[in-house]
Amino acid sequence: MFATFEKLVDPFPAGPARSPPATFWPFVWHYAKPVRWLLVGMAVLSGVIAVIEVSLFGFLGSIVDWLSAANPETFLADEGWRLAAMAAVILVVLPGLALFESLISFQALFGNLPMRFRWTAHNWLLDQSLGFFQDEFAGRVSTKLMQTALAVRETIMKSIDVFLYVAVYFTGIIVLLAAADWRLMLPFVGWLVLYVAMLRYFIPRLGAVAERQADARAEMTGRIVDAYANIGTVKLFAHTPREVTYAKDAMRLFLKPVYGQGRLITQFFVCLLFLNSLLLFGVGAMGIGLWVNGLVSVGAVAVGIGLVLRLHGMAQWIMWEVSALFENVGTIRDGISTFTQPIALTDAPGAGALAVTDGEVRFDKVSFAYASAKPHRAAGPVVGDFDLTIRPGEKIGLVGRSGAGKSTLLNLLLRFYDVQSGRILIDGQDIAGLTQNSLRAAIGMVTQDTSLLHRTIRENILYGRPDATDEEVCHALRRAEALDFVEALVDREGRRGLDAEVGERGVKLSGGQRQRIAIARVMLKDAPILLLDEATSALDSEVEAAIAENLYRLMEGKTVIAVAHRLSTIAALDRLVVLDRGRILEEGSHAELIGRGGLYADLWRRQVGGFLDAGDDEPQSAATGVRAAE
Template identity: 60%
Template structure:
């Protein structure tokens, strides 16, 4: 039975995620598609329970009157069938509805509903542009994803569950009071108006405070995660105290928002309790006065006072539920600011897969300025023949990495176009573009998974034999065999820690090289691919890298010019433009920028700029 209800709602819908709306109601509706049938079942069950519970009070009033007015000898004979009906409702109907309600809420909705939202949001966010992730803390994004998914669930379910229950219950209360005497209904109406006014005043303020608190919470978490992620830098510069203060600033900001919220909650709670006391006094006084005048029965007095006592407890519950509701609404609104953002880099409708037959790359008068209007790259044109191996040369800031990022379509061009085998990369699927490009970066970041998972990331369906061959070619066998982690996993099963922190820079780079060797893409980009390797390992791996380059179109970036001097062509960039192009010998003979850089190298590394060289 449990499993059947748990499988009624698909936790991982396969539909392609779309940009979520930016307004609260539309956002919640967007992530509630497919859930409505079960929310409707929950709402019907809740309304039924409320009707039956309030009816019980009316029936109990009748029981009191029967006991007061009838003899013990004839009571069962006259009222027995009514008592049997009540017993059936209490013993069978109500437990049955509560069982169905509980199964729908706890088995179908509470787990699957937020998981659907997490899945859909994650699938949308993970395809966001590089700019999105560069502008946010990773911890802050993940916190908002988790907070928002739970907050949408709570907001929608509380709205349907609590308000539905409250409306039905209050309506039933007013009807029962009016049935006894219209004058008995007056205190309930006044209390209801005051209660609505109280919520009308406090709830919007609580909503604003909750939104500020949710933002502070995600910021606080982001600060803490940032410290942990960069713990090596923190320790290297002995800045533990500074990081404590940095985290404390976030915590104090969060605490300030919590204080503001709790002050309002205290005011709400005290005023509500005073109203409940006035209601109890008023209803009791009017009921006794009406009974003294023979206007109502003893049962009506009991029902009126019983309903007040029930409302007293229920209004406290409603207060907290409504506070939680609007706290969740505030959290959702805060999440919308980070989640409901358009993707800056998107596939055109019905984009085809990229088909790489030769590997010819062409940059046609491209311009890109990171939205600044000028600088970085301007009207750059470059043709790379199929299978040609070129080296990009230039000081930091010349635009080399930007050029590579544009080829990978991490950003969209502001002018011009880039083609691969005549196909505009802006008009093909991004995933297919990157599937045909292998890249080894200087700043190698590994996934916090096993070494096997990290190597197979290049080609998940590769055989064990192919994977081990790639590892061997990358000269990574020895340290992998000796690897272990705190959970006792060894070799390829050992986990490497966050971003690969348990491995040295050279070890991480060799795994990255093995990963790209396994991918075996027709276009290869190497950005300081051997910068973290010592000379002995680099020499051992160089032959395998050259073999990897065979038959591929290669773009290599290196400050150590000796590593790229043997490539087919060297392209010298300066301030986003190509200023020289040719073989190593041709550029030396031209006695231009490249020749000057080559002559000024110390130990084979490219000087970064004149000011740094002067400082050295």
């Protein structure tokens, strides 16, 4: 029975994630719509249960009247069938309805609805551009994902549970008391007017403070996670006290809306308690007055006072539920700003897959500038009217001072950013009209800042080609001079070799080990276009020399673009392109550029001066050049 209801909602729907609306109720409905019929069923059951519970108080009044006037000897004979019917309602119908409502609430919706949100929102976030994540704390985004998922569920379910149940229940109270005497319902009507006025005062304020609290909570969590993720840097600079203070500042900011919420709840609670006391006094006084004048029965008075006592407890429950509800409303409003941001980079309608035949890459009058709103980059043009053709199978090196635009060109080729003007073509195909996945599948890249997934060595290597065998994985590791240290790895769970986990961002490995894993991953991918951005910067000379030969074998038949500040690692490439402020300053072979005496020659002399003879400007090979420079 439980499993049947648990399967009514698919927590992992197929198909692409769609952007939710940016306003509150349409945003909530976007996630509620797929389960709307279950919500309708839950609402109907909740309403029926409320009607039955109110009816029980009416039945209680009838029993009081029956007992006050009935003959004990004939009471069961006279009223037995009605007692039996009510017993069936109490023992069978009400528990049965509550069971079905619980199955819908806790089996079908409780776990599946927030997981469905997480699944679709996570898919949506993964499609966001690189710039989106560079502008956000990873911990802040993940916190919002988890918080908002639960807040959407609670908002949907509590709106039904609280507002519908209470509306039906209170309507039943008014009808029941009006049937006895219309004057008996007047205190309840007055209470309702004042209660609604109180809600109108407190609810917007609770919602506003809850939104500030959700944002402050996400900021606090983001700061804490940032410290944990960069714990090596924290300890290296002996800044543990600084991080404690940094987190404490966020915690203090978080406490401000928490204190504000607590003050509002206290005021709400005291006002509600006073209002309920007035209701109890009013119903008691009205009931006794009507009874004294013979206008209502003892049972009607008992029902009125019983309903007040029930409403007294219910009103406090409503207060806490409404407080929680509007805390969730604030959380959702805070999450909307993140989960409704448009995706900056999308595939063009009808985008096709890249087909690499030769591997020619051409930058055609490309211009690009980082927007001033991007704090991680300075505003202004990085490349302007840039032209460069890389022939099929050609190996070129990009050279220049920091900020010359080398890494930006690689990011544009990978389409992490879109060009402002011009085109980038691969074998004559404009990458703007291709799917991003097919483009990046055809490009292998090794970066200087190697970040591994917190998974096993095998899973990290298989990122290059998920269908590869263990034999192929080991072959790639061997070519990257990494197999020996991988076979010796043991993680804290005792897993060894390929099954050992590397820790968050690969922190259990040294920088050189992480870089060799990254090189092995690209070797396994074996893409036709290869990008190397300081690919061997973290390696010592001996390992670099050993890997260099394998890298050159990997380059065979591929189009290669390499970026390196250590010029000896790229001096033997087919062509070197020297950049300055996003433009080509000079290009040619190593020997040609040395002979011209320009920027490249100046950079070369700065790096190897004092270690090479004046005439020894031509490296014998990549590996020889590396050893010479060292």
